[in-house]
Amino acid sequence: MAEPGSAAEKVKQAADIVKVVGEYVPLRKAGVNMVGLCPFHSEKTPSFSVHPTRQIFHCFGCGEGGDVFQFVMMIENVTFPEALRQLAEKTGIRLQARAFEKEADDPKAKERAALYRLHEEAGKFFAEQMSASGEGRAARAYLADRGLTGPVISRFGLGYAPSSGQALTRYLVQSRIPPGTIELSGLLIAESGTGGKSRTYDRFRRRIIFPITNERGKVIAFAGRTLGGADASGPKYLNSPETPIYYKSRVLYNLSHAGQAIRKAEYAVLVEGYMDSIALASAGIENVVASCGTSLTENQVKLLARFARRVVVNFDPDAAGVRATERSLDLLLEEGFEVKVLELPDDLDPDGFVRQKGEAAYREELGRAPSYLDYLTDRAAREHDLESPEGKVAAVNAVLPRLARIPNRILRAETARRVAESLRIEERLVREEIDRAARERRPEVKVSAPKIQDEVSLAERQLLQILLENEELRKEFVPRIEESSLHRGLATEAIFEQLLQTDPGVEVDVSGVAERLGTEQQKLLYGILASTAGSPGRDEAESSWGWLWRRHLERRLQKLPEEMAQAQRNKEMERFKRLNDDKLKLHKELAKIKKLVRFSNKSIPSGGNL
Ligand SMILES: [Zn+2]
Structure with a gap:
């Protein structure tokens, strides 16, 4: 991917992986x-590490790993040329069009690039309609009524979709957007009319348009809101359908604006609607994002976790949303978020509240917001009669399941104490119940580390590290490994194979080796590079060799009885005799190696998997 001296290599060197990853994942030293x-x-608990010197990342939990390009490709779900383009833009390195040739070859990447361009154009069209068209006047009046004027409108790119039903399509065609892309965007709807004829019209008509952007601020979809009034038709909000650049469940509205503010404040305010987040942000509460619906998805929670682990949830206080709200709060709790719940007085939504009472009043409410568990406890205490034993049991049971979801043990114990206090129950009882709930809790959905990684012994890692880093020892050990076929059948066989083919005495090009490996083996290689510390020398090389040689012999020995039995059954006496000789030789060899290893096993740290 990144050949020495190539544009990609230049970008890779300029884009410090720690900085790039740091924009997605809070890192500590x-x-x-x-x-x-x-x-x-x-x-x-963190098992994801980034290595400044080697410029690689690796996760010991799920086994993912690679260089800065692979990181961007995975986290942004883009192809290599797209990742290259993003990083080049970030580092200010100009690339020749040639660097993106592959992008043009990849139809998926091409499709996405076309969709981005379409959305940029469509956004311009809607904005123009809002500011300049006669019809847009009604939309401007509507927004002005809600305190949203010029600067806010342009900051959020708000637009207007005219009622004609053909205007956007005409504009896009004029802007030379291919018909296929227009169709793919879903901004055009086909309707079969009379006589089997189908006609098409714009999805958004007579609506205020909210551009939806990804975290980098690129428009990927639109939401349209009716202006209200008697002639409003259809649902209050209408969204773009999902496309190759828009997955509803992976987007938080306003994140491209709010990301930095969230990191700075170390918490996010999570609201439901577009208008809520715009109203709060324009009032000065910048760290606000909207879920665009009451049910948060796991992807949204993970997205938010990249910016902060604390959140104040301020959803609309309507009863229908309560269950969905609770599911969202539970999800946040499970992901280790510190969750607070803000209920505004007088049944106001965030938009209405901040418009009526202003930023200071809203900040005051934010400061007052109780933790989710305190909120639940208060509610349970209100809803149940704490004077009766039955009431107490019901109240505790309303809170316990959530309490058990708090992943941090200390925080959980502390919360348990507060719950017990509020519900006037012995703390011991609450704790016992939590422990039980924790035991009976459904097994956590966990991505287990790839088995393959567990099978890599320390000796294997060490020997590979030596081959990767120590030219002197590589010269010596390559022939020994080749001769013994020691690496055959190891999880890392393919990596060994690559290193055996590398010219002796020349520094190993790790990225070059990685490129010639399959995905799993690549991950393994990065895992080894990430996990090894220090520079093992000759002693470590010899003892790693010893351990691996021993395992190699033991494995062969294990297979022998089966083979010998087979030879006997088939009356192949020659073969039987040869296998028996092998057996004796292997035993002898093994005894020798065991003796050797006993003397030098200092250099194999414990936990060597052998
Ligand atoms: Zn992982």
């Missing part, structure tokens, strides 16, 4: 490396 919670699997 651990020794020479940086660690954080893995963005590719769900976890509570």
Whole structure:
């Protein structure tokens, strides 16, 4: 991928992987490396590490790993040329069109690029309609009524979809957007009319348009809101359908604006609607994102976790949304978020509240918001009669399941104490119940580390590390490995094979080796590079060799009885005799190696899997 001297290599060097990853994952220093919670699997304790010197990342939990390009490709779900383009833009390195040739070859990437362009154009069209068209006047009046004027409208790119039903399509065609892309965007709807004729019209008509952007601020979809009034038709909000660049469940509205503010404030305000987040953000509460629906998805929670682990949830206070709200709150709790719940007075939604009472009043409410568990406890205490034993049991049971979901043990114990206090129950009882609930809790959905990685012994890692880093020892050990076929059948066989083919005495090009490996083996290689510490020398090389040689012999020995029995059954006496000789030789060899290893096993740290 990144050949020496190539444009990709230049970008790779300029884009420090720690900085790039740091924009997605909060990292902290651990020794020479940086660690954080893995963005590719769900976890509570960090097993994701980034190596500044080697410029690689690796997760010990799920086994993902690679260089900065692979990170961007995975987290953004894009192809290599797209990742290259993003990183080049970020580092200010100009690339020649040639660098993106592959992008043009990949139909999926081409499709996405076309869709981005379409949405940019459509956004311009809607904005123009809002500011300049006669029809747009009604939309402007509607927004002005809600306190949204010029600067806010342009900041959020708000637009207007005219009622004609053909205007956008005409505009896109004029802008030379291919018909296939227009169709793919879902901004055009086909309706079969009379006589089998189908006609098409714009999806959004007579609506205020909210562009939906990804975290990088690129428009990927639209939401349209009716202007209200008697002639409003259809649902209050209408969304773009899902496309190759828009997955509803992976988007948080306003995140491209709010991301930095959330990191700075170390918490996010989570609201339901577009208008809520726009109203709060324009009032000065910048760290606000909207879920665009009451049911948060796991993807949205993970997306948010990349910016902060604390959240104040301020959903609309309507009863219908309560269950969905609780599911969302539970999800946040399970992902290790510190969750607070804000209920605004007078049944106001965030938009209405901040418009009536202003930023300071809203901040005051934010400061007052109770933790989710305190909120639940208060509610349980209100809903049940704490004077009666039955009431107490019911109240505790309403809170316990959530309490058990708090992944952090200390926080859980502390919360249990508060719950017990509020419900006037002995703390011991609450704790016992939690422990039981924790035991009976459904097994956590966890991505287990690839088995293959468990099968890689320390000796294997060490020997590979030596081959990768120590030219002197590589010269010596390559012939020995080749001769003994020691690496055959190992999980890392393919990596060994690549290293055996590398010219002796020349520094190993790790990315080059990685490129010639399959995905699993690549992950393994990065895992080895990430996990090894220090520079093993001759002693370690010899003892690793010893351990691997021993395992190699033992495996062969294990297979012999079966083969010998087979030879006997088939009356192949020659073969039987040869196998028996092998057996004796293997035993002898093994005794020798065991003796050797006993003397030098200092250099194999414990936990060597052997
Ligand atoms: Zn992971």
